[in-house]
Amino acid sequence: MTIAPTIETERLILRPNRAEDFEAYAAFYATERATLRGGVKSRDEAWVQFAAEIGHWTLRGYGFWAVEEKATGAYVGQVGCYYPEGWAQPEIGWLMMAGFEGKGYAYEAALCARAYAYDVLGWEQAASCISVGNDRSIRLAERMGAVLDRMHPRDGKPDQYVYIHPAPGSASGAALEALQ
Amino acid sequence: MTELRTITTDRLHLRPISPADFPHWREFYSTDHSHFVGGPRSAEDAWWKVCQFVGHWSMRGFGYWSVETKEGTYCGRVGLEQPHEWPEPELGWSFLPSATGKGYATEAAQAVLDDAKATLKPKAVVSFVHKDNIASIKVAERMGATADAKSGYDCPYPEHLIYRHPMGCAA
Numbered sequence: 001m002t003i004a005p006t007i008e009t010e011r012l013i014l015r016p017n018r019a020e021d022f023e024a025y026a027a028f029y030a031t032e033r034a035t036l037r038g039g040v041k042s043r044d045e046a047w048v049q050f051a052a053e054i055g056h057w058t059l060r061g062y063g064f065w066a067v068e069e070k071a072t073g074a075y076v077g078q079v080g081c082y083y084p085e086g087w088a089q090p091e092i093g094w095l096m097m098a099g100f101e102g103k104g105y106a107y108e109a110a111l112c113a114r115a116y117a118y119d120v121l122g123w124e125q126a127a128s129c130i131s132v133g134n135d136r137s138i139r140l141a142e143r144m145g146a147v148l149d150r151m152h153p154r155d156g157k158p159d160q161y162v163y164i165h166p167a168p169g170s171a172s173g174a175a176l177e178a179l180q
Numbered sequence: 181m182t183e184l185r186t187i188t189t190d191r192l193h194l195r196p197i198s199p200a201d202f203p204h205w206r207e208f209y210s211t212d213h214s215h216f217v218g219g220p221r222s223a224e225d226a227w228w229k230v231c232q233f234v235g236h237w238s239m240r241g242f243g244y245w246s247v248e249t250k251e252g253t254y255c256g257r258v259g260l261e262q263p264h265e266w267p268e269p270e271l272g273w274s275f276l277p278s279a280t281g282k283g284y285a286t287e288a289a290q291a292v293l294d295d296a297k298a299t300l301k302p303k304a305v306v307s308f309v310h311k312d313n314i315a316s317i318k319v320a321e322r323m324g325a326t327a328d329a330k331s332g333y334d335c336p337y338p339e340h341l342i343y344r345h346p347m348g349c350a351a
Contacts (some may be wrong), residue, residue, distance in 0.1 A: 017237065043265070052235055059199045060199070086227070103250075
């Protein structure tokens, strides 16, 4: 079983998701906010997905971290390296709980996840698929230097923009290293 | 984090699920052999199902093992499962067509039940078995489980029967 390593950034701790994080996760998926991230889910559906995302680490060797606010220990969301079976390419994903946006936490955590993907996992490219209408995440992808590559139309769910991140070692990548 | 143990029986080895197991499940869920356990499923859904079995250990401290022969031939899965809404832990098993008819399911499931009685000490253990799944009904009955029409809750799977396992001392 592969368990997420714990990584510290300036203000955050990326650590494994645990059973006690489920309440916050289920609360997110109970609200309309979730329509832009896979759809609203019942607690039962959210539980299965939460467990499966933990298992993603074992099947791929990477996955989603829980993101904790260093100062308070609060569960502020998730960030990670994600590549389920059948997906076109591996991606960097993020999810922020209500009340923790607008602090740059998603940016700080996503930069860390991308650095992990490039430096530890050896990815040569990373994408981020973002639902049409998720303007906050689009701004985050652009702030990370990712560029819109194509549309990914979907049946029954919002279409997605596929953003491609700057390659490892590129100018934006170097800027990232300077930040770390 | 839950320490993942292994269990050894006369002929079988129960070990943590590994990424190399997935192709077996992709194949299994692609055919009607998976009819009694929620299949057929797409490769994507089968992949998430395996992920879910792994993550279940983090959520509950118990879950599914992969089963292989002592020679290392992959046979299937067995374990205890209790997703969020289930009122009781369920002892489940699912074996590849190549590994059925040898008594492996009974041997593996009995080992898990005995282990649970010794470690987790659950108040009750049930098995949800499709009403037409004769082979699995036989496994449950061989273990001494009986169909329970008075469980007080609806089986999560509408076509399944609830078998209740005896909770006496481990053999």
